[in-house]
Amino acid sequence: MADVRQMETLTRDESLYLLGSVPLGRVVFTHLALPAIRPVYHLVEGDQIIIRAHLGAAITADDGPAGGTVVAYEADMINPLDHLGWSVIVVGRARNVSDAEADSRYRQALPQWTAGSPDDIIIIQADLVDGFRLIPSGD
Amino acid sequence: MADVRQMETLTRDESLYLLGSVPLGRVVFTHLALPAIRPVYHLVEGDQIIIRAHLGAAITADDGPAGGTVVAYEADMINPLDHLGWSVIVVGRARNVSDAEADSRYRQALPQWTAGSPDDIIIIQADLVDGFRLIPSGD
Numbered sequence: 001m002a003d004v005r006q007m008e009t010l011t012r013d014e015s016l017y018l019l020g021s022v023p024l025g026r027v028v029f030t031h032l033a034l035p036a037i038r039p040v041y042h043l044v045e046g047d048q049i050i051i052r053a054h055l056g057a058a059i060t061a062d063d064g065p066a067g068g069t070v071v072a073y074e075a076d077m078i079n080p081l082d083h084l085g086w087s088v089i090v091v092g093r094a095r096n097v098s099d100a101e102a103d104s105r106y107r108q109a110l111p112q113w114t115a116g117s118p119d120d121i122i123i124i125q126a127d128l129v130d131g132f133r134l135i136p137s138g139d
Numbered sequence: 140m141a142d143v144r145q146m147e148t149l150t151r152d153e154s155l156y157l158l159g160s161v162p163l164g165r166v167v168f169t170h171l172a173l174p175a176i177r178p179v180y181h182l183v184e185g186d187q188i189i190i191r192a193h194l195g196a197a198i199t200a201d202d203g204p205a206g207g208t209v210v211a212y213e214a215d216m217i218n219p220l221d222h223l224g225w226s227v228i229v230v231g232r233a234r235n236v237s238d239a240e241a242d243s244r245y246r247q248a249l250p251q252w253t254a255g256s257p258d259d260i261i262i263i264q265a266d267l268v269d270g271f272r273l274i275p276s277g278d
Contacts, residue, residue: 004254005252005253005254006253006254007252007253007256022219023219024215024217024219026165026176026213026215028167028174028175028176028211029174030169030174034209034211034230035167035168035169035174035209035210035211035230036167036211036228036230037165037167037176037211037213037228038226038228039213039215039217039226070173070174071174072167072173072174072175072176074165074176074178076163076165076178078163078178080161080162080163083250087177087178089175089176089177091173091174091175111222113144113146113222113273114144114145114146114273115143115144115145115276117146134252134253137253137254
């Protein structure tokens with residue numbers, strides 16, 4: 001029984017919908033030439049993932065001329081008992097939000113990680129979106 | 140009420156203990172020069188994180204002479220309502236398990252992601268271990 005699952009690929013729309021249904025994910029970036037990951041809170045608005053992170057400077061540090069460091073973003077909801085659930089992975093360019101009104105609005109909507117710690121609002125453009133669902137096998 | 144939390148740094152032992160208390164985490168690596176992340180099942184044995192992943196070849200693809208690609212590994216348990224919980228992040232070298240007996244033992248212990256998909260057992264040496272706990276603020 002333990003291993004009768006199959007993987008079903010999700011559409012882009014299904015993936016972004018599921019991502020938006022949970023509050024928390026993990027942003028993946030490169031820091032000091034090493035792979036780095038931090039859990040953060042997010043919102044999904046259209047093709048954009050908005051996160052609030054206090055390592056923002058490091059995440060968007062090597063902004064190139066194309067405007068944006070490439071990061072990955074992941075959220076999942078997998079049941080530890082039956083191993084069913086889903087995972088969504090986004091890859092795209094990240095940049096600090098530049099508009100003061102938007103910055104303020106996102107700060108209202110996204111919880112702060114800890115009281116009083118300075119943080120940044122970062123927008124990830126969802127260039128690549130991959131998602132899958134683990135469902136019971138038909139066998 | 141929403142933002143009265145503070146962050147408490149965990150010791151290395153506390154971090155590895157908490158990591159071992161959950162079955163699932165996310166491995167972070169570089170694939171085709173882009174940041175990549177996959178949810179996987181894990182075991183913790185001493186200073187080693189053992190995972191079962193079907194992108195093993197990509198995770199350990201650029202094994203250097205020092206023997207091992209550097210990856211990150213993360214697990215967390217954060218309550219979406221009160222935002223309290225913990226996160227542990229490990230950084231270290233990853234390599235495919237070479238011993239047939241160990242490979243077989245880990246395959247017994249770690250669930251397969253989906254039925255019948257080929258996968259690899261990968262050992263991550265926990266070189267750097269960082270963990271924190273989010274606790275209610277004393278204020």
